[in-house]
Amino acid sequence: xxxxxxxxxxxxxxxxxxxxxxxxxxxxxxxxxxxxxxxxxxxxxxxxxxxxxxxxxxxxxxxxxxxxxxxxxxxxxxxxxxxxxxxxxxxxxxxxxxxxxxxxxxxxxxxxxxxxxxxxxxxxxxxxxxxxxxxxxxxxxxxxxxxxxxxxxxxxxxxxxxxxxxxxxxxxxxxxxxxxxxxxxxxxxxxxxxxxxxxxxxxxxxxxxxxxxxxxxxxxxxxxxxxxxxxxxxxxxxxxxxxxxxxxxxxxxxxxxxxxxxxxxxxxxxxxxxxxxxxxxxxxxxxxxxxxxxxxxxxxxxxxxxxxxxxxxxxxxxxxxxxxxxxxxxxxxxxxxxxxxxxxxxxxxxxxxxxxxxxxxxxxxxxxxxxxxxxxxxxxx
Amino acid sequence: xxxxxxxxxxxxxxxxxxxxxxxxxxxxxxxxxxxxxxxxxxxxxxxxxxxxxxxxxxxxxxxxxxxxxxxxxxxxxxxxxxxxxxxxxxxxxxxxxxxxxxxxxxxxxxxxxxxxxxxxxxxxxxxxxxxxxxxxxxxxxxxxxxxxxxxxxxxxxxxxxxxxxxxxxxxxxxxxxxxxxxxxxxxxxxxxxxxxxxxxxxxxxxxxxxxxxxxxxxxxxxxxxxxxxxxxxxxxxxxxxxxxxxxxxxxxxxxxxxxxxxxxxxxxxxxxxxxxxxxxxxxxxxxxxxxxxxxxxxxxxxxxxxxxxxxxxxxxxxxxxxxxxxxxxxxxxxxxxxx
Numbered sequence: 001x002x003x004x005x006x007x008x009x010x011x012x013x014x015x016x017x018x019x020x021x022x023x024x025x026x027x028x029x030x031x032x033x034x035x036x037x038x039x040x041x042x043x044x045x046x047x048x049x050x051x052x053x054x055x056x057x058x059x060x061x062x063x064x065x066x067x068x069x070x071x072x073x074x075x076x077x078x079x080x081x082x083x084x085x086x087x088x089x090x091x092x093x094x095x096x097x098x099x100x101x102x103x104x105x106x107x108x109x110x111x112x113x114x115x116x117x118x119x120x121x122x123x124x125x126x127x128x129x130x131x132x133x134x135x136x137x138x139x140x141x142x143x144x145x146x147x148x149x150x151x152x153x154x155x156x157x158x159x160x161x162x163x164x165x166x167x168x169x170x171x172x173x174x175x176x177x178x179x180x181x182x183x184x185x186x187x188x189x190x191x192x193x194x195x196x197x198x199x200x201x202x203x204x205x206x207x208x209x210x211x212x213x214x215x216x217x218x219x220x221x222x223x224x225x226x227x228x229x230x231x232x233x234x235x236x237x238x239x240x241x242x243x244x245x246x247x248x249x250x251x252x253x254x255x256x257x258x259x260x261x262x263x264x265x266x267x268x269x270x271x272x273x274x275x276x277x278x279x280x281x282x283x284x285x286x287x288x289x290x291x292x293x294x295x296x297x298x299x300x301x302x303x304x305x306x307x308x309x310x311x312x313x314x315x316x317x318x319x320x321x322x323x324x325x326x327x328x329x330x331x332x333x334x335x336x337x338x339x340x341x342x343x344x345x346x347x348x349x350x351x352x353x354x355x356x357x358x359x360x361x362x363x364x365x366x367x368x369x370x371x372x373x374x375x376x377x378x379x380x381x
Numbered sequence: 382x383x384x385x386x387x388x389x390x391x392x393x394x395x396x397x398x399x400x401x402x403x404x405x406x407x408x409x410x411x412x413x414x415x416x417x418x419x420x421x422x423x424x425x426x427x428x429x430x431x432x433x434x435x436x437x438x439x440x441x442x443x444x445x446x447x448x449x450x451x452x453x454x455x456x457x458x459x460x461x462x463x464x465x466x467x468x469x470x471x472x473x474x475x476x477x478x479x480x481x482x483x484x485x486x487x488x489x490x491x492x493x494x495x496x497x498x499x500x501x502x503x504x505x506x507x508x509x510x511x512x513x514x515x516x517x518x519x520x521x522x523x524x525x526x527x528x529x530x531x532x533x534x535x536x537x538x539x540x541x542x543x544x545x546x547x548x549x550x551x552x553x554x555x556x557x558x559x560x561x562x563x564x565x566x567x568x569x570x571x572x573x574x575x576x577x578x579x580x581x582x583x584x585x586x587x588x589x590x591x592x593x594x595x596x597x598x599x600x601x602x603x604x605x606x607x608x609x610x611x612x613x614x615x616x617x618x619x620x621x622x623x624x625x626x627x628x629x630x631x632x633x634x635x636x637x638x639x640x641x642x643x644x645x646x647x648x649x650x651x652x653x654x655x656x657x658x659x660x661x662x663x664x665x666x667x668x669x670x671x672x673x674x675x676x677x678x679x680x681x682x683x684x685x686x687x688x689x690x691x692x693x694x695x696x697x698x699x700x701x702x703x704x705x706x707x708x709x710x711x712x713x714x715x716x717x718x719x720x
Contacts, residue, residue: 001609024527269488275486
């Protein structure tokens with residue numbers, strides 16, 4: 001039927017529908033009960049998310065204090081904070097205490113927090129960008145690249161010549177997978193998220209094979225060193241390393257947070273992203289580049305720490321949903337908290353022995369994660 | 382793509398560009414447009430001018446490039462030759478971001494890998510607006526009401542049914558109030574009631590808001606009834622005919638394009654054509670993917686043949702729906718045969 005200017009005169013359109021359409025078109029700002037309820041519900045959701053974030057921060061601060069206090073020399077909880085406060089204000093009263101707390105014990109905790117933040121943010125972004133729940137710094141080849149770099153440094157003896165060689169080589173090699181994914185994606189056929197993650201897994205196997213070959217030829221001492229690096233630990237990090245980690249992780253995470261709204265769009269599919277005004281291809285390259293840098297900066301100092309990157313986003317999604325604007329900061333803080341808690345447990349579970357943080361995380365986090373997934377009423381999956 | 386271009390693109394990610402694509406009435410012109418993935422074009426030499434508001438239904442068999450056509454229109458696919466202009470500007474020069482302010486696109490709905498709540502999913506559609514959060518929320522609220530999904534607002538998108546996904550996708554397309562709305566099979570997963578409701582709604586929006594609404598549809602009767610214009614596509618990726626529903630949805634066109642025998646009757650209330658489908662055409666070996674034109678030619682040459690049988694079948698179908706008097710004659714016929 002012909003176009004009719006006035007919908008009320010169109011016999012095809014029912015009267016009630018005319019009213020519905022007119023209500024939609026009207027630009028009135030008047031509130032009705034339904035809208036107020038929607039706003040109320042939404043604000044409640046936001047409050048719940050804020051509560052989750054605040055809880056993470058709180059647990060992180062308390063655990064960090066406890067982690068510093070814990071050690072061969074017993075220092076009370078209060079003394080710990082007093083010493084840290086005195087150090088910050090430049091009013092050091094007890095130099096011995098200051099040395100133990102600030103120089104010996106703090107770096108691993110600070111590194112744990114930064115590392116946890118970095119890896120968790122990378123996990124969220126990689127999963128959303130590649131639209132794959134299995135994406136993390138491990139499955140995109142970043143960790144294996146770093147592992148290979150460190151192995152080269154150790155087995156070829158560079159690590160002995162220069163104490164930073166391991167970190168530098170690990171950093172360079174861990175950038176390789178992301179870089180090659182980005183270069184490859186200039187070809188149209190290789191630009192889909194599925195191809196990208198498959199490519200990362202392919203690279204992971206190649207790097208692991210090379211690493212294994214190098215390990216087969218190496219001396220027992222080197223082998224032990226490589227192995228220790230591979231399980232990942234916060235013990236080797238000292239204050240000199242932390243500025244490097246900070247300089248990459250924090251600005252990177254902030255840029256990603258600014259892009260989080262656009263990441264939401266990208267996560268709904270390429271066609272949709274284009275229709276909503278985002279070039280999915282360029283956006284993906286930018287985000288993968290950032291995550292590549294962040295994860296490289298963390299992994300090259302700490303060694304391969306699995307689990308945080310993969311599982312933190314999933315756990316946080318269960319609590320606060322998949323909206324990246326909130327998921328990114330919440331995951332960052334949850335990841336930081338998780339690292340500190342796991343490191344503390346690793347040092348305290350078995351007397352006189354230290355379990356690597358990655359191992360502890362897998363032991364405690366694995367079953368918890370499975371329980372969260374299988375429990376009744378899980379809405380995230 | 383050079384590094385320089387890439388840098389430019391990244392800048393636009395952060396910076397809002399003030400330039401508005403167009404003002405005034407909407408106009409989309411496709412001129413000699415072709416698109417193909419390899420050598421073989423999916424659509425070829427498409428010429429369409431859409432410059433009047435209204436509901437445009439795109440119909441045609443599977444694989445003729447209906448989705449490709451609408452994706453070329455809003456630059457989701459980059460055309461291989463020809464040109465698409467939106468209010469006089471070539472899409473090649475306009476950024477996705479500017480097109481997005483003007484054209485809303487509703488894809489064939491699929492569930493997302495990580496699903497947000499319905500409210501947040503629709504809120505994503507507002508991402509090009511610099512409005513306050515409250516006015517965005519109001520827009521989302523209105524769109525949800527328009528599609529009757531207000532009660533789903535805090536549900537997780539992943540938990541919904543296919544039909545509900547569809548409604549959310551339409552709401553997301555409408556939330557930014559585009560001047561042009563393009564929908565890929567918006568009624569695909571809906572029940573009959575909502576198929577009618579959504580199509581009626583799209584017609585009403587086109588008329589009331591003076592929007593151009595383009596939708597792909599597989600329902601010829603719904604298109605014939607509600608569309609202001611029907612665009613019929615045919616193999617191999619060409620436009621068969623554009624025009625008023627009664628001119629496009631004809632017995633000849635449906636048989637030629639779809640390869641299905643049919644009968645067209647006039648609706649008493651609205652005067653729109655109603656298609657009654659008969660048998661699908663195939664050759665003697667039972668191949669269904671044969672050029673319908675060839676079969677029609679053969680039938681004409683043979684004079685009788687399959688055509689006659691089909692018209693009998695059609696007769697029976699139409700008798701079935703033409704009220705009781707015919708039914709009675711059908712019964713009488715049956716009894717006469719029994720005697």
